[in-house]
Amino acid sequence: MKATIYHVARRARVSTATVSRFLNGTGPVAAETRHRIEQAIQVLGYRPNTVARSLVTKATHTLALLMPDITNPFFPDLVKGVQLLADERGYTVLLCSVAGDPAREEEYLEMLSAKQVDGALLVGLVCGRETIARFARHGIPIVSLDRTSTSITARGPEWPPSISSSLATGSSLTSRDRSGCE
Secondary structure (H helix, E strand, C coil): CCCCHHHHHHHHCCCHHHHHHHHHCCCCCCHHHHHHHHHHHHHHCCCCCHHHHHHHHCCCCEEEEEECCCCCCCHHHHHHHHHHHHHHCCCEEEEEECCCCHHHHHHHHHHHHHCCCCEEEEECCCCCHHHHHHHHHCCCCEEEECCCCCCHHHHCCCCCCEECCCHHHHHHHHHHHHHCCC
């Protein structure tokens, strides 16, 4: 049987409110009580229920990273960077490879909306402007990486924030970096 906050409270001889204050750091807990709660957690193997917590906090600490093809040599470094930053901030990353299929992109966005992810990074996707804007209106913060087909000013206020570059700019920056001169 999975240990619950009630089991921890019973074993530590405290109320569930005291265990909750300890777990969330929302109030004072005496040193002796803290020690008993820590022991109970260790003995019982208690793990907080993140699904239940997300219902209260309205945050899942989950980000989605949608990309067209995970076999492209560019993407492993991108995934690694996103994962490192997410880990530092206490987030989990869901990796979604959409294989360049707009229907699959939309299916993933629907699923991510249902799972109430805290945000989505879209890398080089082909789904339409209306699709992305619709999900952004549903409250999913979306950052689109490398959607260079239209200028940011032409996208309007409903378009999600974007990070983009051009081949010319990237080539210029790369050559300056390698040559050491501007």
